[in-house]
Amino acid sequence: FPPPPCSLGARAFSSRRSVLGIGIGIGGGIGIGAATAAAVVVSPAASSSSLKMSSSSSAVGFVGLGIMGEGMAARLLSEGVAGTPEKPLVVWNRTGSKCDALKSKFADKSIEIKSTAREVVEACGVTYTMLSTPEVAEIVFGAPDGDGVLGGVSEGKSIVDCATLAEDDMMRMSREVSSEGGRFLEAPVSGSKVPAAAGALIFLCAGSRELFDEIEGSALNAMGKASHFLSDDVGAGTRAKLVVNSLMGTMVAAVAEGLNLAESVGLDGDTMIEVIGQGAIASPVYALKGPKMLRGDHAPNFPLKHAHKDMKLASDMAAKAGVEYGVMDKAEELFRAAREDKELNVADQDFSAVFEKIKKEKK
Template sequence: MPTSAKSENLKASHPDKSIEIKTSAKDVVSSCDIVFSMLSTPEASAAVFDDAANGTLAGVSSSSVIIDCATLAESDMKRMSDQVTAKGGTFLEAPVSGSKGSQAVFDDATVQAALDAMGKASHYFGEEVGKATRAKLVVNSLMGTMMAAFGESLALAESLDLDGSKMLEVISQGAIASPMFALKGPKMLKKDHAPNFPLCHAHKDMKLAVDAAKSVGTEYSVTQMAEETFRKAREDEELKVANEDFSAVFEKIHKESKSDYSKKRKLG
């Protein structure tokens, strides 16, 4: 759905709120003291931020507070921060962790009331722009690695003729219990990958995490293997799961498997 249509629907569904729709990022920034931005990729973020005529930066003044909630490269955040502060504005880096519902906010500044409205918790990582992004990449790299391992384990269980639902029950009662497993597992068994966090975004974040690990020289072989699995799923033109939930990596795992169960599942 086009963004303009989403805006109109949001306004219509909240008639008791004072919602104004603007036609450009510049107009939004010029009209508001605090502006939240959360775009899906570094390219999308740069396109909106840098547009000389109608972009975010074009509307920044000394009273502007720009809060960016996207998961981008650290260099992207630092560049935007430098440009906003050069115009006298304030830039806050506050990527969020979560999907629909409750979210946690990783922030490096103190517009606390606005941050409280965005998520159930906020975590302060200091004044240096980039640290909140690092924290978010750690979280998302772990989440992606967990999902890839979870998918392989579920595929193994099914291929060993074990009841998937029963295995989820066992997993939920042990030390490895996870809210993510409990939420995604039943849907994965039913091939239900309606997107909350699209697979293409998960892969983007894992690639950024791999790049971060390379930059500081830490070991990242497990993360890299998971990132490669997500990349292959994203690029698979037959599966077409790039815009499905990141749990759809499970379909790629089954597709690459040679077990009798996986072969039957592909035909089902």
Template structure:
């Protein structure tokens, strides 16, 4: 039998983690508040358990994949939380997009209990996660990072150590900030083409092959063009991430022009009922401003 990994949060990303970890020979035990997600975990060959504490018992590594750092804190330190089931030396790797200061605080508190912590954010969509095309960006001690490498290799194509706890979360927000700009520019260009009557598929093909090409154009361009907002991420999560980035800009005194505009567009999409759709559904806000018909 392989080494045991616990996971709390088996939603869009977590299911892909489970799949690849099992394929890599790990035992996986997991918990989620969603009965449907727990059923999928069982179907994939993982072991559903009754609480975050149970997910930690007997595991060498515990992965959290959750909506925000407040939920991570409750799952780890709350009643029946990870800390209650953890043996000394357990490595908790939080793959959520969290507030860096929250990660630092949690890491300090866990260290007092003999539990090791990495803010091990991942970069990539859930579709990329299923292809094992994610990277891990981790903050923590070099020793803990090296000890977690086998687990990271189980569900990602590369892992990077960025510095102390909190640096992984900050780096993820920087990645997201640049991604915001890529997606915004692509959507704006596509809407201009739509308004002008340019053939969408031809335009996207040229953009993907031109000097402006990016992963965003390959992964998200077709979704924007077709109005396919099947979630690989979600508007509500993208809005949360944008607000986290803006917080860091305020805290550090850095300009956040793109993040500010992105947050407003995601807020508009959220208010238009698109919260649970893929984050690129914000292109509908731009289409409306251009006087184009609604697609959702």
């Protein structure tokens, strides 16, 4: 990407790359620093696809405009990373109306809607992908008809995958992109719908350090409040993300059980949330999700089915590593039971809806 405008005021950004600094990703601000421009040199013998890449490399691609992707793409537009005639945002989503809605919302920005994910990658130097599940990612990434993300990868193309998938999925995609001459950055995010819209995500990156350095000061800064480069080896970002999300899911399950117990013995739930927030166990998760549980407000910021997906991936990772995981396994079982409860029908609601399962099972 070319450097962003110089008139950024006092919103300075300091990159933090230690995995010890990982947070939950609720709230917070962002800043934008200077980006590093990526030079593309095309030899006389370059292929036509390479020539096409050279002429369109300033365009920014985004595949997947769901709960998370919509907010992330909007940040690229509002912060000036993309959306100009010289540097349009090129998008595709399985549900085309999401693309239309983004274009309507940012009518003054240059946004191109493509018919396939392949066309997005072909038109851009760097393409960001944010797909909801490993199953969806497999379909969109490697579509058998060649219209997937991989179908557009050629020499010099760059893919930044921001989804939470299995480690093996990320490693396979990295190999496939590299085999076509492209660069791959694993960049799952810590944070949900609200942080995505606010540019307060936390990126957990591994893979191409060169690509990370090029986009950290522009795109990652626009979409997040912190970016951590964990390893040259793809998989480290996913492992870190699964640790974070399994811990967060366990915390939500714990506060749900605690509040259910409090109300069951005649205590006021709001008072207990206040008490919890004043002590050593205070947490943004408890402060945010506790009141929503008490009021039955489970509008999806992070759907329960996706929370369970991440917790199951973490459980599988723990089993593979041969480590004790009893507490988090119990939480994963609770989320699975809530997800599969057809009577409750909370799979698509926020993961705070695990509270409804706990209340239902109260003896």
